[in-house]
Amino acid sequence: MAQARSAQAGPGQARSARSAEIRTAALDLFTRLGYEATTMADIGAAVGMRGPSLYKHVASKQDVLAQIMTGTMEALLAAHRSAVATTADPLERLRRATEAHVRYHARHRREAFVGNREIRSLVQPHRDQVLGLRARYERCFRDLIEAGARAGLFEVASARLASYAILDLGMGVAVWFRDDGELTEDAVVWQYSQFALRIVGAG
Template sequence: MSTPTRVPPRGDRRAGIVAAALELFADKGYLATTMDDIGRAVAMRGPSLYKHVASKQDLLVEIMERSIATVLRDHRIAVESTDDVREQLRRAVEAHVRFHARHRLEAFVGTRELRHLDEANRAVMLSLRKDYESGFRELVERGVAQGRFRVGSVKLAVYSILDMGVGVAVWFREGGEFSVDEVAYHYGDQALRLLGAD
């Protein structure tokens, strides 16, 4: 799949560059994508491109940082919207699924290209991902403590819930048989069944 050339508005050049890099990383892979490829996609030559971005690594970091910031924010909003742990878990799962349905390329790049971050950036990203996972673990642990959830292993339950959401990015297509909201609600139900929710 070739990436179409796009010329972003003058004031929005960096956003256009990041969007082009995202598409190219998803299509060709991080290693196979060159800065020349990115420049061609936004109709910019090397010197002009480097006025807006320092390196390909910086673009990968920005894509991943934006993604994790979004899921962390959405998780926090979901949890803060109610005091009931069962409903908090449902809303957190729905937010997780919505992100992966609406941001398929970001989810794909974030999973596949993590290994290509340099050591310092990878450590930061892994720490943020651990924070996200911990948010779900805290909900499940609290639900178990309150007698609302029944699971053999909190860790495995959380991994299963996270994997369900990530998998949506593989098959979901806008305009398909199910809407984003239908998928999110269904996965919320599945997560509660997995947890043996009351």
């Protein structure tokens, strides 16, 4: 079935699908073995490709790690923009942003794990690129908190610390959440959004 789909797809689509397959395999290996212990040969074996063919899709192991980590942050930024797009109310915007943040980490636990553990493994310019995206994401939450404080809806001594606390809450979900656990994803998302509102002194 997969070969039939590849045959029907154009060259660009097939290359994109193959690159995505390589990133998925690398993500699994980085999660289980760690970046340093994973080799390009390991990644190639996981997708049934040898060196020359693999290097047609990715430049290096570092390049794969950078793609995974920048992709994670770009997905979080996109989810944030979508979450807050349809309301101007600061309280509702923070609630929705927190829900999107928590939901992403409940659904993408490997990406969160690798993103947190392997930031040390990035070299320049990839490291600065990922750190810049992280700073932008944190700034999104800080802006929401500052807007709520100006409107008299939130009471915080430091919007920066409040944003860190909310982000840490969501990232922690990736450590313990399981699909077959006691709490459903929706239950966790709702409760954490309430925690966030308490952190900023809403209501």
